[in-house]
Amino acid sequence: MTTTQTVLDRVTRVPGVRGALVIAATDGLVVAEQLMDGVDGQAAAALTGSLVGRLVRTAEGAAMRPPAFIHLRGDGGSVLAALGPDDLVLVAVVGPDANLGLARLEMLDAASRLA
Amino acid sequence: MTDDIRGLTARLADEPGSLAFLELAEALRRRGQLEAAHKVARGGLARYPGLADAHDLMARILSDQGDLAGAFDAWASALQLDPMRTSALKGVGFLYFRAGESAAAMEHLQRALEVDPDDVSIRQAIARLGPARPDPPAGVADATPAPATPPPAVTPAADSPAEATPEEPAASGPFDAVDGGERGLLLVDASGLRLGGRLADAPGDPAGDRVAAQLAGVSREAARATRLLGLGAWHTIALESPDGHVVLTPASAETVLVAAREASLPMGRVTLLAERAARSARAWLEEQS
Numbered sequence: 001m002t003t004t005q006t007v008l009d010r011v012t013r014v015p016g017v018r019g020a021l022v023i024a025a026t027d028g029l030v031v032a033e034q035l036m037d038g039v040d041g042q043a044a045a046a047l048t049g050s051l052v053g054r055l056v057r058t059a060e061g062a063a064m065r066p067p068a069f070i071h072l073r074g075d076g077g078s079v080l081a082a083l084g085p086d087d088l089v090l091v092a093v094v095g096p097d098a099n100l101g102l103a104r105l106e107m108l109d110a111a112s113r114l115a
Numbered sequence: 116m117t118d119d120i121r122g123l124t125a126r127l128a129d130e131p132g133s134l135a136f137l138e139l140a141e142a143l144r145r146r147g148q149l150e151a152a153h154k155v156a157r158g159g160l161a162r163y164p165g166l167a168d169a170h171d172l173m174a175r176i177l178s179d180q181g182d183l184a185g186a187f188d189a190w191a192s193a194l195q196l197d198p199m200r201t202s203a204l205k206g207v208g209f210l211y212f213r214a215g216e217s218a219a220a221m222e223h224l225q226r227a228l229e230v231d232p233d234d235v236s237i238r239q240a241i242a243r244l245g246p247a248r249p250d251p252p253a254g255v256a257d258a259t260p261a262p263a264t265p266p267p268a269v270t271p272a273a274d275s276p277a278e279a280t281p282e283e284p285a286a287s288g289p290f291d292a293v294d295g296g297e298r299g300l301l302l303v304d305a306s307g308l309r310l311g312g313r314l315a316d317a318p319g320d321p322a323g324d325r326v327a328a329q330l331a332g333v334s335r336e337a338a339r340a341t342r343l344l345g346l347g348a349w350h351t352i353a354l355e356s357p358d359g360h361v362v363l364t365p366a367s368a369e370t371v372l373v374a375a376r377e378a379s380l381p382m383g384r385v386t387l388l389a390e391r392a393a394r395s396a397r398a399w400l401e402e403q404s
Contacts, residue, residue: 075347
């Protein structure tokens, strides 16, 4: 099992996680994915890549270092993004009852292992 | 060497990754030490290529050195990163004016005025330029001698960090009902304009307008993302940086509330603060309409 697959496996084991992807932030393309049916990986990658880019620039505008973790919360669940090295971002789409605290910790740890 | 420059040089030597290069290069530029200013700004740009301030600073230095093409490129880079940066819009307008392209100069000044209608210097520059005239045919502009002195109001140096208009608290603002006042809170409209609140970066310089400009259209983008992923309407975006926690939440259909606090404050508390501030902003927006 590759490092990327191990990372995705760890994240998708967290209760409530519907799927996880590794994306390239700059172009919003999927590098690897592990998704439940009904989750559109390409849309998740493109939309999250764009949002991450904007929020990185926002942090720069406030003279902050780039964010390590981003959480977009909606009525019916959330998109979580942990920024890794080399422009890679670990993304998870989670349901409304997901254990967000555990997902965050797993993702921060797992993102640091991406290469 | 003045104490000011000595102090900034020492600070930059102690913390090479800090933003002290902005102040140091600007101080050197003002003293006419353009080579030194260029060197400091170049080092800072290498470290912060995504910082619009750094490109803006480099443009001012290059302009002072007479490298107008280089200055134009640097201001264009600043505008790419921050399309509503009035200093860069004024700078580009100034360069077009120098080249005799008054229509293009006017266009940039008008855009700057839209971003900051209270900036008297932009109004003065527009008044000096007069009604927009068609640009001369190609080739004529190059042959036209540049004005000996550009309108002082649009001199790029007039918008240096040291002279930037501070983000003063409004007499009656959207966060009057929030404990702790408007520090670290921003209300941003869909165009990326700051409606109220204040945000300062680590050195304490106003950062609200820069942050607001990056957030133009963020509400639409977040709404699109949650809708396409079947997550319903968006509630919050939380951003964890080693330097701070930031929460965005919609205050109305057209505005976004930003709450920023130091990283030591748990994200849950920043979210609560953002929700309180959004309620206050909503009430204020209703009063205004």
